Amino acid sequence: MNSNKVVTISDVADKAGVSKSTVSQYLNNRFEYMGEQTKLRVAEAVEELGYQPNIVARSLKQKTSTTIGVIVANISHEFSTEIVRSVEKYCNESNFHIIVCNAEDDPEKEKKYIEMLRAKQVDGIIVFPTSTNKELYQSLNLENYPMVFIDRYVPDVNVSAIMLDNAKASSLAVEEFTRLGYERLGIVTNSTVNNVTPRIERIDGFSEALAENQLEIYESYIKGVNIEDFPRELENMMTSRDRPDALLAGNDLALIEVLKYAKNNQISIPEDLGVIGIDDVSFASFYNPEITTIAQPTEEMGEKAAKLLLDQIMNRAESSPQIHRFEPTLIKRLSCTEQGGKEYEGTF
Amino acid sequence: MNSNKVVTISDVADKAGVSKSTVSQYLNNRFEYMGEQTKLRVAEAVEELGYQPNIVARSLKQKTSTTIGVIVANISHEFSTEIVRSVEKYCNESNFHIIVCNAEDDPEKEKKYIEMLRAKQVDGIIVFPTSTNKELYQSLNLENYPMVFIDRYVPDVNVSAIMLDNAKASSLAVEEFTRLGYERLGIVTNSTVNNVTPRIERIDGFSEALAENQLEIYESYIKGVNIEDFPRELENMMTSRDRPDALLAGNDLALIEVLKYAKNNQISIPEDLGVIGIDDVSFASFYNPEITTIAQPTEEMGEKAAKLLLDQIMNRAESSPQIHRFEPTLIKRLSCTEQGGKEYEGTF
DNA sequence: TTGTAAGCGTTATCAC
């Protein structure tokens, strides 16, 4: 074939015996004033040379890169990867690419990523924000930089956010537990020290749901702690007098800790402990026992995030930023079941 | 603050009262001939204006984008997301970004992605290749386009590949099964119609290991079929006379199907059926029963892939492309255990 | 209907 030299628009122009602008017109489908002849000649030249436009050059000129950044807080959550998948899918349909970044819950990393992404002229970002970079987000927002938050939001930063209705998720769990006869309910989730929105909302929603259902609130069974501290916390909880008889796991990692603890300590689910997990983890439907979960509509959430962002990028943005809440759905399985026989403790 | 106008290198030059070239020198740490004075003035200007270099412009000039593409065959496999995570981690250390693409096992999609990535001037790609785009890979390779294959390789395309020692993985399983007294061994994995390397290698390795261990080969228990057909295939297998007493699941999705089937049909693992899964899935350690698995060193594999690619990009490539095989490790858990009591069927 | 030329924000060459 030809030499290794990359073929540019000039080469095509030369070969077709027209000017660069004409080729450019052709490439951008501006055929209005183009002669049939030229069109054909250009088409032929493009074909023969195997020409591929250089998008970087185009980006420089047009100040747009058809690329967006996705910064996940922690890629270890199944939820994160599902969102990434969904966003990628929607973007692909619009011929956008996504640069995936994993902030690992580190605000410094997050900041560095944002700066790099902007330097690369990505057209916008979807981010699971840490609460500690508020100023950064505020300044981006002031510049009207296209951005959407997902899973969490940052107070006082007027940016659209895609969120689960977390309070609803908790109340769904509480109601299911009580309906089935569990009485001493607890919730365990990751550390709340950084005010990560969903954790706070799930915990608060949990307490409220207890109150609404006139259930006793056991403060010591409401825990937001680091994953590493889970074994200890669970041990404390489960060896106390009047230990909880049902536990809501705030996310996949929390659920795993609960299941491990139960397994290691011969606590049988659902008899000794009812369990519900937020996030419909991959193994829920075939775990023994099958896990009752509260699912987030990840596919739709990712799609909505991508859609909102692309709309901002294309200047067909919704009127004003808002928090979009998505409905959680309870998927009943077998990790919490009817506890009617609870009184007859003598049965075993 | 300043107007919304983006600040460029010219602005910095003006503000510092020097030329663009000097600023550029400064930005690229070429201090050799730079006066202390100018250095300081430039630094100050950069600071005050909050200047951020435009990487797109730089890319255009330097023909490098510090971005690589990662095309996964199917992002639904846990293995894929772990590789992505690991690659991202290593790239981040070298200040590279990754564009993630999900080919969904579709060669057309894969091709389109590759073209788009090249148009975006990504410096190289890491790809889980489909075998049907051989010509494309060959031509990329002829141009010396930086590329590394992972999980699979394409015959006759001389590109480095990161692979599991799949034959070893299968033999590890066969040996474990036989050591524990299982006798009628089977393997189930995804469809082999497209000659996807690991599936073929795992199946072939399985047969070979059976032969080496003088075990009987049950052809009908060696299946590479579409995931959707698993329930039917498993049903056929498990209801046949002399049904298999142990099954190796070729990957995470296959394992899930086996576990579901067992669960739905009251087949108890490991008593009725020994199970080993290739890929140390997230739930293996706390499933009931805990699943014996054969783990791929995903972290190292991803890192090696990234390293090889960046080496090619930086022109410090290894002498010649080769297939790098990684050792699988057997993680013994409880989904296959001593079958000594098999003869005394009367025990229960 | 098509061509000319300027410009996007950098970097690199080579004078001064």
Add this chain to the structure above:
DNA sequence: GTGATAACGCTTACAA
């Protein structure tokens, strides 16, 4: 030590 100037490959007024 520093500064003009051209160049990267494309788009886009505007001219022809």
